[in-house]
Amino acid sequence: MTIKDVAAHAGVSIATVSRAINDNGYVAAEVKARVLASMKQLGFRPSERARSMRSSRTMTIGAIVSELVNPVHLEFLRGVEKTANEGGYVVLVVSSQGSPDKERESLQRMVAERVDGVVLGTLVGGRKSLAILAEHNIAHVPPPGPVAAALNSAWVAEESAATRDMGRRLIELGHRRVAYVVLQETLDRRSSGFHHRARFEVLKELFSDAGVTLDLVDMARLPTDGSCSEEVVAHSRAPGAPTAWVACNHILLPYLLDALSGLRIPDDVSVVGYGDSIWATAYRPPITVISHDTYREARSLTAMLLDSIDGKPLTSAHIDYRSRFIERESIGPAPR
Amino acid sequence: MTIKDVAAHAGVSIATVSRAINDNGYVAAEVKARVLASMKQLGFRPSERARSMRSSRTMTIGAIVSELVNPVHLEFLRGVEKTANEGGYVVLVVSSQGSPDKERESLQRMVAERVDGVVLGTLVGGRKSLAILAEHNIAHVPPPGPVAAALNSAWVAEESAATRDMGRRLIELGHRRVAYVVLQETLDRRSSGFHHRARFEVLKELFSDAGVTLDLVDMARLPTDGSCSEEVVAHSRAPGAPTAWVACNHILLPYLLDALSGLRIPDDVSVVGYGDSIWATAYRPPITVISHDTYREARSLTAMLLDSIDGKPLTSAHIDYRSRFIERESIGPAPR
DNA sequence: CTGTTAGCGCATTCAT
DNA sequence: ATGAATGCGCTAACAG
Numbered sequence: 001m002t003i004k005d006v007a008a009h010a011g012v013s014i015a016t017v018s019r020a021i022n023d024n025g026y027v028a029a030e031v032k033a034r035v036l037a038s039m040k041q042l043g044f045r046p047s048e049r050a051r052s053m054r055s056s057r058t059m060t061i062g063a064i065v066s067e068l069v070n071p072v073h074l075e076f077l078r079g080v081e082k083t084a085n086e087g088g089y090v091v092l093v094v095s096s097q098g099s100p101d102k103e104r105e106s107l108q109r110m111v112a113e114r115v116d117g118v119v120l121g122t123l124v125g126g127r128k129s130l131a132i133l134a135e136h137n138i139a140h141v142p143p144p145g146p147v148a149a150a151l152n153s154a155w156v157a158e159e160s161a162a163t164r165d166m167g168r169r170l171i172e173l174g175h176r177r178v179a180y181v182v183l184q185e186t187l188d189r190r191s192s193g194f195h196h197r198a199r200f201e202v203l204k205e206l207f208s209d210a211g212v213t214l215d216l217v218d219m220a221r222l223p224t225d226g227s228c229s230e231e232v233v234a235h236s237r238a239p240g241a242p243t244a245w246v247a248c249n250h251i252l253l254p255y256l257l258d259a260l261s262g263l264r265i266p267d268d269v270s271v272v273g274y275g276d277s278i279w280a281t282a283y284r285p286p287i288t289v290i291s292h293d294t295y296r297e298a299r300s301l302t303a304m305l306l307d308s309i310d311g312k313p314l315t316s317a318h319i320d321y322r323s324r325f326i327e328r329e330s331i332g333p334a335p336r
Numbered sequence: 337m338t339i340k341d342v343a344a345h346a347g348v349s350i351a352t353v354s355r356a357i358n359d360n361g362y363v364a365a366e367v368k369a370r371v372l373a374s375m376k377q378l379g380f381r382p383s384e385r386a387r388s389m390r391s392s393r394t395m396t397i398g399a400i401v402s403e404l405v406n407p408v409h410l411e412f413l414r415g416v417e418k419t420a421n422e423g424g425y426v427v428l429v430v431s432s433q434g435s436p437d438k439e440r441e442s443l444q445r446m447v448a449e450r451v452d453g454v455v456l457g458t459l460v461g462g463r464k465s466l467a468i469l470a471e472h473n474i475a476h477v478p479p480p481g482p483v484a485a486a487l488n489s490a491w492v493a494e495e496s497a498a499t500r501d502m503g504r505r506l507i508e509l510g511h512r513r514v515a516y517v518v519l520q521e522t523l524d525r526r527s528s529g530f531h532h533r534a535r536f537e538v539l540k541e542l543f544s545d546a547g548v549t550l551d552l553v554d555m556a557r558l559p560t561d562g563s564c565s566e567e568v569v570a571h572s573r574a575p576g577a578p579t580a581w582v583a584c585n586h587i588l589l590p591y592l593l594d595a596l597s598g599l600r601i602p603d604d605v606s607v608v609g610y611g612d613s614i615w616a617t618a619y620r621p622p623i624t625v626i627s628h629d630t631y632r633e634a635r636s637l638t639a640m641l642l643d644s645i646d647g648k649p650l651t652s653a654h655i656d657y658r659s660r661f662i663e664r665e666s667i668g669p670a671p672r
Numbered sequence: 673c674t675g676t677t678a679g680c681g682c683a684t685t686c687a688t
Numbered sequence: 689a690t691g692a693a694t695g696c697g698c699t700a701a702c703a704g
Contacts, residue, residue, distance in 0.1 A: 001472070002697055013675045018699055025700090026673050043471050045448040049385050049394065050697035053680040058385065060428075060449075068414035071407045078404035081431050090445060092396075093429045095417050109426060112381040113396075135379050136337070226617060254618035261620065279615040281562060282590035284597065338681055349691045354683055361684090362689050386681035389696045 001044055010038040021046060052114070061305065062092045062110040064103065065121035070251040072275055072294050073121060079298025080119050087306045089116070098185075100125035107132045117141075117305045119298070141305040147314045155195060158323040160202045162290045165325035166272055167206040170244050174334040175270065177213040178203075179235060179242035181256055184218040186249065196248060199274075203246075215242055223255055232259035236269070243269055243334040250275025253287065266332030276326065285329035292323045337380055346374040357382060388450070397641065398428045398446040400439065401457035406587040408611055408630050409457060415634025416455050423642045425452070434521075436461035443468045453477075453641045455634070477641040479650050486652040491531060494659040496538045498626045501661035502608055503542040506580050510670040511606065513549040514539075515571060515578035517592050520554040522585065532584055535610075539582075551578055559591055568595035572605070579605055579670040586611025589623065602668030612662065621665035628659045 007014045012031060019025045020035035027035075038044075052058040063080045065073050077093065084091045092115060096103030103125040110118055111132065117139035123129055133140050142151050170178060180200060200216070207214045219229045235241060236259070245260065247253040253273035263269045265285055273280060276291035300320035308314050343350045348367060355361045356371035363371075374380075388394040399416045401409050413429065420427045428451060432439030439461040446454055447468065453475035459465055469476045478487050506514060516536060536552070543550045555565045571577060572595070581596065583589040589609035599605045601621055609616060612627035636656035644650050 004697080014698080015676075015700085016674060019674090022699080028673060031674085043468075045444055047450055047697055048445075048448045049388055049450055050680090051699075052385055053389065053682095053697075054699050056680075068410055068417060071410060074404055074407065074410045077413075077429065078431070081404060081429060082433075085430070090449065091429055093413065093417060093427055094421070095414070097418075108381055109384075112384045113426065114383055114385055132379075254614040258614070258618040261618075278590040278594070282594040282597075283619065339683095340681080350682080351684080351691060351693095352689085355690090358683075364689060367689085383681055386696090387683075389681075389698095390683050392696080 001042060003044075003046060006035065006038050006042060006044050009042060010035045056114075058114050058116055059089050060092055060113065060115045061089050061302075061309075062094065062113070062115045062118040063121060064094050064096060064106060064110075064118060064123075066096050066098050066103075066124050068095050070249070071277060072250050075294040076121050076298045079295040080121075080302045083299045083302035083306070089306065096122075096124055098124055100129070103129055104132060111136050111138065116309045119302055119305055139305060139308045141301045141308070143304070143308065143314055151319060152194065154319045155321050156198045158321045159195065159199055159290075159292070162292075162323035162325045163199050163202045164206060166246075166288075166290055167203050169325070169327065169331070170270065170272075171207070171210045171212060173244075173270065173331060175212065175242075175244040176334065177215065177240065177242045178207065178244045178246060179215045179217045179232075180246045180248060181217045181219055181232065181252055182248045183221070183252065185221075199248070213242075219252060219255065222251070223258075228259040228261070229255055232256060236260060236263065244331065245269055245271050247271075247273040249273075250277060250280075253280065257283070257287075265330050268335055270331035270334075272331060281328070283330075287330045288328045289326050290323055291326050292321075296320055296322060337378065339380075339382060342371065342374050342378055342380050345378060346371045392450075394450050394452055395425050396428055396449065396451045397425050397638075397645075398430065398449070398451045398454040399457060400430050400432060400442060400446075400454060400459075402432055402434050402439075402460050404431050406585070407613060408586050411630040412457050412634045415631040416457075416638045419635045419638035419642070425642065432458075432460055434460055436465070439465055440468060447472050447474065452645045455638055455641055475641060475644045477637045477644070479640070479644065483650045483652065487655060488530070490652065490655045491657050492534045494657045495531065495535055495626075495628070498628075498659035498661045499535050499538045500542060502582075502624075502626055503539050505661070505663065505667070506606065506608075507543070507546045507548060509580075509606065509667060511548065511578075511580040512670065513551065513576065513578045514543065514580045514582060515551045515553045516582045516584060517553045517555055517568065517588055518584045519557070519588065521557075535584070549578075555588060555591065558587070559594075564595040564597070565591055568592060572596060572599065580667065581605055581607050583607075583609040585609075586613060586616075589616065593619070593623075601666050604671055606667035606670075608667060617664070619666075623666045624664045625662050626659055627662055628657070632656055632658060 003014045003017050007017045012035060016027055016031060017035050019027045020032045048059060061084055063077060081091050092113060094106040096106055107129055118133060119141055142148050204214050217231055217235050219231055223229050245256060247256045250273060260269060265271055271287055273287050273289045276289045280287040280289050300318045304314060304318040339350045339353050343353045348371060352363055352367060353371050355363045356368045384395060397420055399413060417427050428449060430442040432442055443465055454469060455477055478484050540550050553567055553571050555567055559565050581592060583592045586609060596605060601607055607623055609623055609625045612625045616623040616625050636654045640650060640654040
């Protein structure tokens, strides 16, 4: 089923069909109607692939994430897909499964697909991965250069403010030792790692000024099979254990709660999570969080990409990050 | 950057480059090495799009889901992406946002992209949507015809068995009135609706035999802004209210728990959810569920699609559905 | 207003 | 073993 078939069916040349489809150039109203009718009847849709051969635009963008496990990634994809869709784009989703090699291979595949742009959800491959995009002149967000700096500082500003609100509240509640739970592996990453480290630094400084001890607890890996994090369990039972726990990541929160089971919240320990979801509010007690609107972030990031593809200069105007400290019942005065 | 540039750089013709790349036909070892070197140096990747113009295979599949909100969809996508990736395919993800029109439009776009196949996560558009795939001869799973029947019965068998285990346990615990919480909207859908109805029927029959009343509670829509389902709240406070609640869907579970807040679990009410996740086990008390391995299902479904694309006949051999009733502490004897 | 023609980047004959 | 030529489905420039 090609444009040729339609042309034959309508008794015109392929050029006329093309013009009728694209509303481009001159074509008699009557002829146009006939062509459109043939099209409908034959169920013809012009091949985007052939079309992109000529236009050198594929109307396709790639979205690359590390792992499709964290519900936050879903929020992210939802934003990307929605925005892309509104702009007439379609989204190629690839997961690097946390491997830099796989990530580079996936990026090469995006190159082969000649995507118009790429949204970087999480980058695990660092500079070498970015080099691939640069080398092939593929538009991408977060973007390189000065705008990236603006984006980062916007992100950091939002996140730092919310983090400070959280930290201050914990201090106010009398906590003297706080645990910050991470997956070290995530912290090491260049892209998201940057953000995570920024948050951590803010907290560290704030606490150090107030004489509060901040422990970095590495969960090592996500527990499976209903087992729970030995690291957290051990750390929470030690003498002088932290009285407040912060999960650096929404996906870590349930694991943390599971490991803290046996301790009463917030009587024995206070709990805070980064990232909000219905589960955090449905939990009893409802969990205090620092919410970040990932969907919104993805939308503004993708809008930025589409503009960039259209050759519009990137500005900070798009940036739409929002982080908020939402206090619920999972934090309370430090015990004793 | 095209094959031409590589040819020029290596001092050979484009035909030779093509042969060197694809390991196809004769090409002197020395020449091949030179070409490959040029390729690497220039960072060239052959355009999949141009390639597919000739081969009429795009090495692309589409995955269509209703909404990118339910974490279960993420499990699904993860399975699809992984399996597709292993087969050298790349995945175009589109969401219909619950609208049949948008779904059909998305399918038309898949047609335009000439995808080799489509994985139907959730279909909201019914026969008319399927007709699009049929008309364009696009391979898809779940497949039409007799294999579909086999798939369905496999699914229903697994799910029914687990559902019966659950129902029997509730009866055993002395529950005389059970609420089954749904989003009616979902139930009406042709594809997933079928499955949901099958489960419900099993439960209805089982309970009717045992003289247990089964209420269908429609949550109408997912609450927002920290409000909770009025329907559930009202129903749970009425005289003679159900003593056990079943959420037909993993995403409904936290909303149900939220609405049931104030009642003690399992002393006042027992709770069961369809679909498992770390949150269900991290909740206190841990929630009893009927788990379904969506990731595995997606993988086997996608494997089936890839085989189908390769012209292999579809058999029931691929089917790999697993449902299990997992009793945790959220269910107990009926009060009074 | 409409038809003919020339590529877009690649794989594949068919010659050499 | 290699190169020149053809065509995949489409759009755009040019001719009529």
